[in-house]
Amino acid sequence: MRAWLRHHGVSLVQTLGRLARSPFSTILNVLAIGAALALPVGAFCVVVNLEALSRNISVEPQLSVFLAGNTAPADVASLASQLKGTSGVRGVRFVSRDDALADLKRGAGMEEVIATLRYNPLPDAFVVTLSERDPALADRLERQFKALPRVAHVQGDSVWVRRLDALLQLGRTAVALLSALLCLALVAVTFNTIRLQILTQRDEIEVCSLIGATRAYICRPFFYLGSLLGLLGGLAALLIVLGALAVLDRDLTQLGLLYGTALRLRFPEPREMAAVLWICVALGWLGAYWSVSRYLLLFERR
Amino acid sequence: MAIISFSHVSKRYPGGFEALKSISFAVEPGEMLFLTGHSGAGKTTLLKLIAAIERANHGTVLVGGQNVSVMRAAAVPYLRRNLGLVFQGQKLLYDRSVFDNVMLPLVVTGQPYRDAARRARAALDKVGLLEREKANPVTLSGGEQQRLCIARAIVNRPALLLADEPTASLDTAYADEIMAMFSAFNRVGVTVLIATHDQQLIGKWRTRVLTLAQGRLQ
Numbered sequence: 384m385r386a387w388l389r390h391h392g393v394s395l396v397q398t399l400g401r402l403a404r405s406p407f408s409t410i411l412n413v414l415a416i417g418a419a420l421a422l423p424v425g426a427f428c429v430v431v432n433l434e435a436l437s438r439n440i441s442v443e444p445q446l447s448v449f450l451a452g453n454t455a456p457a458d459v460a461s462l463a464s465q466l467k468g469t470s471g472v473r474g475v476r477f478v479s480r481d482d483a484l485a486d487l488k489r490g491a492g493m494e495e496v497i498a499t500l501r502y503n504p505l506p507d508a509f510v511v512t513l514s515e516r517d518p519a520l521a522d523r524l525e526r527q528f529k530a531l532p533r534v535a536h537v538q539g540d541s542v543w544v545r546r547l548d549a550l551l552q553l554g555r556t557a558v559a560l561l562s563a564l565l566c567l568a569l570v571a572v573t574f575n576t577i578r579l580q581i582l583t584q585r586d587e588i589e590v591c592s593l594i595g596a597t598r599a600y601i602c603r604p605f606f607y608l609g610s611l612l613g614l615l616g617g618l619a620a621l622l623i624v625l626g627a628l629a630v631l632d633r634d635l636t637q638l639g640l641l642y643g644t645a646l647r648l649r650f651p652e653p654r655e656m657a658a659v660l661w662i663c664v665a666l667g668w669l670g671a672y673w674s675v676s677r678y679l680l681l682f683e684r685r
Numbered sequence: 686m687a688i689i690s691f692s693h694v695s696k697r698y699p700g701g702f703e704a705l706k707s708i709s710f711a712v713e714p715g716e717m718l719f720l721t722g723h724s725g726a727g728k729t730t731l732l733k734l735i736a737a738i739e740r741a742n743h744g745t746v747l748v749g750g751q752n753v754s755v756m757r758a759a760a761v762p763y764l765r766r767n768l769g770l771v772f773q774g775q776k777l778l779y780d781r782s783v784f785d786n787v788m789l790p791l792v793v794t795g796q797p798y799r800d801a802a803r804r805a806r807a808a809l810d811k812v813g814l815l816e817r818e819k820a821n822p823v824t825l826s827g828g829e830q831q832r833l834c835i836a837r838a839i840v841n842r843p844a845l846l847l848a849d850e851p852t853a854s855l856d857t858a859y860a861d862e863i864m865a866m867f868s869a870f871n872r873v874g875v876t877v878l879i880a881t882h883d884q885q886l887i888g889k890w891r892t893r894v895l896t897l898a899q900g901r902l903q
Contacts (some may be wrong), residue, residue, distance in 0.1 A: 595790065
């Protein structure tokens with residue numbers, strides 16, 4: 384056990400020493416990995432922020448229920464109670480055809496147009512406020528209200544909600560694809576770095592193998608190297624993203640001040656940053672594993 | 686029990702070249718012996734079979750009672766820790782000091798640093814390189830490099846020392862010095878097997894000689 388710990392300590396120190404002895408190529412490697420990973424991490428932050436923003440939009444989800452012409456006041460009253468009693472409905476406001484026309488008249492230049500009308504073409508309507516902004520709920524209620532008697536037409540505002548949702552979904556998919564692609568890049572970079580390292584340390588590997596080093600002893604520094612590259616790359620990516628977010632946040636706050644609202648960007652949580660680092664370490668290890676199994680074992684039997 | 690025992694061992698390299706043909710011999714613990722023959726006679730191959738660097742196609746190679754020809758790859762490192770190898774092409778590491786080169790076999794087996802350092806210095810002392818411990822191996826002469834290889838081979842106190850042409854490219858004085866070292870190790874109980882084509886050297890030492898010719902023992 385103590386020998387095992389000592390082995391790990393020695394490997395780690397050796398690996399750190401090796402990275403420190405060629406600082407230039409280490410920095411370039413770390414930057415390459417960091418810049419590549421900053422893209423998906425940054426894109427993820429943007430999507431998360433847009434989602435948060437879309438949740439906070441103050442526009443309430445509403446359905447407009449237009450009634451057929453000549454609906455008797457009694458029917459209007461019964462419809463109102465029916466709408467109020469539906470689950471998922473928070474409020475119902477009646478807009479009579481006269482109110483609607485008066486409302487319309489207030490629009491600039493509309494009075495002359497309306498004066499040419501011989502009768503009021505507008506129907507009575509209910510404005511139904513939904514309890515939450517859920518496209519599925521809006522869809523369901525829209526269908527349900529259409530089936531009610533005396534209802535001529537239901538106009539949902541769920542269309543743009545769904546559009547926004549679809550757009551965000553597109554964003555999430557794009558982030559996922561980008562992440563997959565650049566994770567592959569990380570694996571490729573570590574694979575290649577470790578391949579070069581194995582070739583430079585060829586003599587050492589051969590000597591160690593001849594004097595009784597186990598395969599685990601020989602492979603270990605390369606696994607450390609891969610994981611460390613992943614970790615440093617991940618840290619670089621996070622620093623890049625946090626820096627970019629800080630700059631954007633400053634501009635956004637300025638913009639928010641002009642509109643009289645407090646706009647703030649949501650920064651990644653420590654939990655999310657830790658996850659990013661773990662993934663980077665795992666991917667670096669994977670690149671090292673492939674490289675070691677491909678190149679190291681080639682001259683094991685020599 | 687013999688420390689090395691070959692019975693009907695044949696080695697054919699990929700491509701068909703048959704380096705060893707049905708070799709049988711045994712070496713007792715504490716022996717010192719020469720393995721000789723022209724270049725290409727199979728001396729290096731025979732040593733490689735003992736250290737499991739190559740595997741026999743036929744026959745049994747027993748080293749310290751273990752059958753090396755069928756040994757699992759994972760067990761090979763533990764076999765090699767009991768061997769001292771002084772091979773051609775030296776394979777010293779030039780990115781570290783003389784001292785660190787000798788430390789390597791002890792680091793590989795996970796020895797505590799203090800013990801390892803003491804043993805490394807003792808090994809360097811035995812080959813007369815103690816005062817050069819901080820030097821880079823590049824700055825050593827050919828004879829000194831060979832002695833460094835020997836120090837690295839004996840630092841683990843192996844029971845068996847294998848040397849492949851240890852005196853090649855050394856002048857007679859250096860060669861005698863190296864041979865005297867091997868003889869000293871042998872006197873403290875190390876079994877020493879030296880492959881050499883230098884008949885003059887063999888003539889000076891009255892020990893058993895195995896002669897290979899075209900892959901067969903004469």
